[in-house]
Amino acid sequence: MSSSRPVLFLVSVDSGCVRADPDAQHVSVMDLGVTRGDGIFETISVCDGRAQALEAHLDRFARSARLLDLPEPDLGLYRQGILEAIEAHDDLPELYIKTVMTRGIEGTGVPTGWVYAAAAADFTRERTEGIRVVTLDRGLRHDVAQTSPWLLQGAKTLSYAINRAALREAERRDADDVIFTSSDGFVLEGPTANVILRKGDTLVTPRTDQGILPGTTQASVFEFAQAEGMKTEYAVIPVADLLSADALWLVSSVRQAVPINRLDGMERAIDVELSAQITSYLLGRRD
Ligand SMILES: Cc1ncc(COP(=O)(O)O)c(C=O)c1O
Structure with missing residues (x-):
C-alpha cells in the first residue's frame, strides 16, 4: 500500500x-x-x-x-x-x-x-496465482429477494459486518475468501465479489435475481468474453457445479478477477491464460 x-x-x-x-x-x-x-x-x-x-x-x-x-x-x-x-x-x-x-x-x-x-x-499475486476459497451457507434461500425484500439482499448497504465475519471464518478455515451458497443449495456470490464459472467455452454467473449484487466487473468480463467469441450465461447454479466447472473466479472492482486455486480444501487448476487475458482487459478499461 x-x-x-x-x-x-x-x-x-x-x-x-x-x-x-x-x-x-x-x-x-x-x-x-x-x-x-x-x-x-x-x-x-x-x-x-x-x-x-x-x-x-x-x-x-x-x-x-x-x-x-x-x-x-x-x-x-x-x-x-x-x-x-x-x-x-x-x-x-x-x-x-x-x-x-x-x-x-x-x-x-x-x-x-x-x-x-x-x-x-x-493484487498482482492474487490475480496471477489465485486464492483459496471456502463455500459458506448464507442461511437464506436463493429466492429471498422476492420472498423477503426487507432483508435488502442485493443492495450494497453499509451493513457488511456479516460479510466481514464470513471472511474471518474463511481465515479460520485456512482460506482467503468465501463463496456464499443459498440454504437451498445454489451458488450466490462472495462477500465482496461475484462468482464466474467456466464450462468449456461458456462463462456462467449466478442470476442476479437471487439476492446478490449485479456486478460491474462481472458485466465487463462478460463483455470481454462475448468479444472473444465465448458464450455467457446467467443461471441458477447448483453448488455441485462448482466442482465440475473447468475454472472459477471471484471478480470485483479493485481486486478485479482472481482465479480460485483451492475450493473447500481441494486443489484446483487455474486457467492461467484466460485469467491473464481477463486481467489485462479489466485493467485496460477506460470507462
Ligand atoms: C456483495 C458483493 N457482491 C459483488 C460485488 C462485486 O461488484 P463490483 O464488480 O461491481 O465491484 C461486490 C463488490 O464490492 C460486493 O460487495
Whole structure:
C-alpha cells in the first residue's frame, strides 16, 4: 500500500461537493450510518486516472438508495466528487474510490455523503496465482429477494459486518475468501465479489435475481468474453457445479478477477491464460 494520502470530498445537496481534510472528524456519532449501518456505498476502481464502470456504479448506487427508501442521491454531485478526488489524488496506476451515503443524523432526514480516493493495494499475486476459497451457507434461500425484500439482499448497504465475519471464518478455515451458497443449495456470490464459472467455452454467473449484487466487473468480463467469441450465461447454479466447472473466479472492482486455486480444501487448476487475458482487459478499461 502506498503512503499516499487519501483525498476526501463531502457531498451534500446544500453545500455541493467540498474538499475536506481526510484526517479530521466529519461524521456525527448520531449518524445512522454509524449507529445502524443504515446507508449505501460503492467501491470503484481507478486505473491510470480513469474511474472504471463509473456510470454502472452510479446507477447501482441509486438502485441501492431506492431499495433502502433513501432519498435519491444527486449523482451529478457524486460524479463531480469522484472526478475531483481522482484529479486531486497522487498520480498512481491503481486507486480506489468509495462513495458513501447514509440516512444521516437521526431525526434530520438529511443524508450524509462523501467520496474519497485512496491508493489501491497490490493484487498482482492474487490475480496471477489465485486464492483459496471456502463455500459458506448464507442461511437464506436463493429466492429471498422476492420472498423477503426487507432483508435488502442485493443492495450494497453499509451493513457488511456479516460479510466481514464470513471472511474471518474463511481465515479460520485456512482460506482467503468465501463463496456464499443459498440454504437451498445454489451458488450466490462472495462477500465482496461475484462468482464466474467456466464450462468449456461458456462463462456462467449466478442470476442476479437471487439476492446478490449485479456486478460491474462481472458485466465487463462478460463483455470481454462475448468479444472473444465465448458464450455467457446467467443461471441458477447448483453448488455441485462448482466442482465440475473447468475454472472459477471471484471478480470485483479493485481486486478485479482472481482465479480460485483451492475450493473447500481441494486443489484446483487455474486457467492461467484466460485469467491473464481477463486481467489485462479489466485493467485496460477506460470507462
Ligand atoms: C456483495 C458483493 N457482491 C459483488 C460485488 C462485486 O461488484 P463490483 O464488480 O461491481 O465491484 C461486490 C463488490 O464490492 C460486493 O460487495
